[in-house]
Amino acid sequence: MNNIDYDLKDLAQVTSAYDPQQQLDILDFLDAEEEEENQQPIPKNPRRYFHRDRAGRATLLWNDYFSNTPTFPEDKFRRRFRMSRRLFNRISACILSYSHEPIPSYFKYFHQRRDATGLLGFTIYHKITSAIRQLTYGVAPDIFDEYLHIGETTSYRCLENYCKSVIHLYSSEYLRKPNTHDVQRLIIKHEQIHGFPGMLGSLDCMHWAWKNCPVSWKGQYTRGDHGHPTIMLETVASYDLWIWHAYFGQAGSNNDINVLNQSDLFKELLEDRALPCNYTVNGKQFTKGYYLADGIYPNWATLVKSFKSTVEPKTTKFKRYQESARKDIERAFGVLQGRFAIIKSPARQFYIEKIQCIMYTCVILHNMITEDNGRAFCGLEEDYQPVRHSLSIRERFDTHLRMDKELRDSTIHRFLRDNLIEHIWCLPPNVRIRPNQQAGPSANEAGPSGTNNQHEEDDEEDDEGEEEEDDGEEEEDED
Structure with missing residues (x-):
């Protein structure tokens, strides 16, 4: 009984202390304060303005x-x-x-x-x-x-x-494929300069480091010998350093063979639309031009490689001539990176499409500078129109299979190289004609640059690469 009286007494005290009007006033005050805070603008960092003249x-x-x-x-x-x-x-x-x-x-x-x-x-x-x-x-x-x-x-x-x-x-x-006139001039000049009849250029790949490669892609774009993400460029260059083929965008984890299988270098050949390229080596007639390549490339009919090690005098001389001629592509890479240091430095762009635009722009400007300096063997023939053939799907498929078999024929590869070995062995010493020498009527047909002092011009190109770092420091100080 006493406990019940005590509970009723406490309830009466609580009820007497509760004031509904007071509670409503408190809620109104909180709502007004919240509304006032919402009406006040949120302070933002002002955008800084720099006056530029x-x-x-x-x-x-x-x-x-x-x-x-x-x-x-x-x-x-x-x-x-x-x-x-x-x-x-x-x-x-x-x-x-x-x-x-x-x-x-x-x-x-x-x-x-x-x-x-x-x-x-x-x-x-x-x-x-x-x-x-x-x-x-x-x-x-x-x-x-x-x-x-x-x-x-x-x-x-x-x-x-x-x-x-x-x-x-x-x-x-400036990113075109060689036309009929270009092919003939390239064959003539390369035979005069390097002693290789039917040579169209040198083939190789280079890597461009990618600084801001996404983390999820780093394994795909990283190769063990580089240790960082890179993007690959496949090119074909001639003696005048003109880049006739540029294929860029493959992940750096690939090797040169993977890039070759994905590029469009032999697209016209596989479609049986390749331009005629007739030449004679050691008394044998050939109808497909070739590119000089290093040892990693496959034994295809359109690629000529050197030997890893030689013992016989014939193969030793051929190895020396082939590796000397293949320096064209290495010189082209050096001049390209010397002119455009952005390729030498890691790419800072996040999107590979933008990196591709930069690379192709550098290649185009490189060819334009080569032409502007008067060193290009070939010029664009305005009246040239590529030949188009309309074939059915079945005919295109059969043609592709037939030409792919001819392209990958290792027998023709060895046959061509053996005849080139005999051809190089029969050449007398110092038979190769440099562009600064008088080469007779055939040199005049190859282009107006045949009488230029190419050795002095190449030294100027190499100096551009050596002076590039000094130019950057000097430019910042002068500016």
Whole structure:
């Protein structure tokens, strides 16, 4: 009984202490405070603004390199832009004057426009200079901000749109396959220079390191002898350092054979659309040109390899000639990396498509510079039209099987190499004619560069690679 009275007394105290109006006032106060907090703007980090003197820097750039009396002469321009001023202006004019509708956005990007405040944007010289400096020096996009007054994001967009524009304009000419005239000139020049009749060029692969490769892809793009992710480039180069074939994008874990099986180097041959290539070696007639390759490549009918070790004098002489001629592709890789240091440095892009654009742009510009310097054996024949055959699916399939069997015929490979060994052995000493020597009427047919002093020009190319590192430090100090 006493316990019941005590519980009732406590309940009466609690009930008397509860005030509903007071509780409603507290809830209203909390709601008002929360609403006030929501109405107050959340503080944000203000976007920093850097005043960049676009007009002043455009004038400075024009006076330094592009005026009638520039501050820096032609040799300084060629050293820092890796091309002549004439070639630079030619590319700029083609980009600016492109008028085929619809005009792609990467061409419109180089048109000078006004921003939201009414100020004029960067000129085309500004943007292309920023892009070329990134290609030639391989530095971060904002490294030239102090001289050109272009921010990091704008510089990166300049590089991306410049690469797309160059590929759109010049890939059909400077990444073309050899036509009939090119094949004949290449055969003549390589026989004169290296002593190999029927030689079309040298074949090899190189690796470009990928710094920002996704973690999930690193195992796929990493090979044991490199130890870091790379992307592979397969090329064919001739003695004049012209790159006739470029296939880029395969994972670095592949070897040269895997890349060869996936590339389109022998696409025309497998479709039976290859250009005629008739030549005679040691009295034997052959109808397919060939490329010089190293020991990893398969024994195909269109590849000529050397020997691992030789004992006989004939094979020793052939090994010396073959390895000497195959230096063309190594020189091409060295000059390509010397001109465009971005290939020598690890790629910083995240997307492989953008890395491909940069690589193909460097190859196109390399061929354009080779032509502009007057060293190219061949020129584009404007009236040349590739031959197209309309075949049924069954006919194409049968043709592919037949040509693939001929391509992979190791018997023809050994037969060709044996005849080349006899041909090289019969050559008298110093029979190979360098371009700086008088080669008779056949040399004149090979092209206008036959009388150039090629040894001096090659030394200039090698010097570009040696001076490249010094150029980068000097450029930062001067800018």
